[in-house]
Amino acid sequence: MDDAFILDKIRNPETRSYGFNLLVNTYKQRIYWTIRRMVIDHDDADDLTQETFIKIHHNLDRFRSESALFTWIYRIATNECLGFLRRKRRRFLLPIHDVENELASKVTDGHQMDADELQQRLQLAILKLPEKQRLVFQLRYFDEMPYEEISAITGTSIGALKASHHHAVQKISTELSIALND
Amino acid sequence: MKHPLEDPLKNNPFTAPEGYFDRLDETIRQRITEKTLPVLWKRNVLRLASVAAGLALIAWFLMPAAQPQTAEEILAQISEEEITLYLEVHDALAGEDVLLPAGDETMPNDILFYDTILQF
Numbered sequence: 051m052d053d054a055f056i057l058d059k060i061r062n063p064e065t066r067s068y069g070f071n072l073l074v075n076t077y078k079q080r081i082y083w084t085i086r087r088m089v090i091d092h093d094d095a096d097d098l099t100q101e102t103f104i105k106i107h108h109n110l111d112r113f114r115s116e117s118a119l120f121t122w123i124y125r126i127a128t129n130e131c132l133g134f135l136r137r138k139r140r141r142f143l144l145p146i147h148d149v150e151n152e153l154a155s156k157v158t159d160g161h162q163m164d165a166d167e168l169q170q171r172l173q174l175a176i177l178k179l180p181e182k183q184r185l186v187f188q189l190r191y192f193d194e195m196p197y198e199e200i201s202a203i204t205g206t207s208i209g210a211l212k213a214s215h216h217h218a219v220q221k222i223s224t225e226l227s228i229a230l231n232d
Numbered sequence: 233m234k235h236p237l238e239d240p241l242k243n244n245p246f247t248a249p250e251g252y253f254d255r256l257d258e259t260i261r262q263r264i265t266e267k268t269l270p271v272l273w274k275r276n277v278l279r280l281a282s283v284a285a286g287l288a289l290i291a292w293f294l295m296p297a298a299q300p301q302t303a304e305e306i307l308a309q310i311s312e313e314e315i316t317l318y319l320e321v322h323d324a325l326a327g328e329d330v331l332l333p334a335g336d337e338t339m340p341n342d343i344l345f346y347d348t349i350l351q352f
Contacts (some may be wrong), residue, residue, distance in 0.1 A: 071257065071261075074256075074257050074260055075257060078253060078256050079253055082248070083244065083246070086246050086248075087246070090246075092246075092248060092249065096252075096256075099256070100256075100259060100263055104260065104263055107260075107264050169243070170245070191242065192242060192244075
């Protein structure tokens with residue numbers, strides 16, 4: 051569904067509700083999977099997806115079309131994710147690697163994923179990246195998002211994103227090469 | 233040798249419960265209509281409630297037990313003059329039934345007033 055069409059419906063008070071339903075329908079799967087890759091657990095991803103769309107609904111009047119609707123939605127979703135992981139660390143006073151271990155155990159317990167060994171190794175390697183670098187890598191690798199869009203979502207320069215992504219690919223490739231040679 | 237990040241790895245290894253995306257629209261719609269508390273917040277409330285209950289239990293065990301006062305101790309706090317005055321008044325009223333109203337005139341008015349309240 052075209053963003054311009056959705057916005058047109060949302061801006062008309064008579065079709066606002068219909069427009070929001072179109073927005074949810076268009077973006078729910080992409081937003082859920084982006085969140086899910088970050089938090090691994092389905093229940094957490096479900097909560098955060100709902101929160102994202104509720105925030106979008108409550109702030110629709112604040113959207114001024116200075117950015118694309120797509121970018122604005124993704125910015126809210128990724129902020130929800132990073133905020134959730136930050137709160138998780140703060141709540142339990144956990145250092146970053148303990149949160150990583152908790153997420154890694156969800157990858158390996160078999161309930162959350164239907165993955166072969168190599169895919170599981172990839173997910174574990176991705177989890178070793180710092181959170182923001184992980185987000186950038188996942189948006190680029192899985193969602194195949196252009197750097198321009200990732201830049202608009204994360205508020206990071208394209209140059210910095212390219213460097214971050216390059217380092218992420220190197221780290222993951224090294225991890226996977228070690229795993230393949232085991 | 234293929235690059236370790238070859239395309240088949242892009243396949244989504246995660247699974248969502250069956251029918252999850254069909255129900256998601258309705259769940260979001262309900263949450264917006266009901267204006268319920270955020271789910272994450274609800275979870276935190278449960279955690280906080282259990283922590284608070286634990287703290288209350290610890291405080292209850294640590295606090296010195298309140299000593300109930302005996303009748304003698306309560307009487308010791310009242311002056312002799314007050315006790316004498318109380319006994320004199322009590323003796324004087326012993327022959328009268330002070331719980332009954334002096335006349336029946338006040339009762340119908342009270343009932344009427346109550347009926348008026350109920351009508352609103």
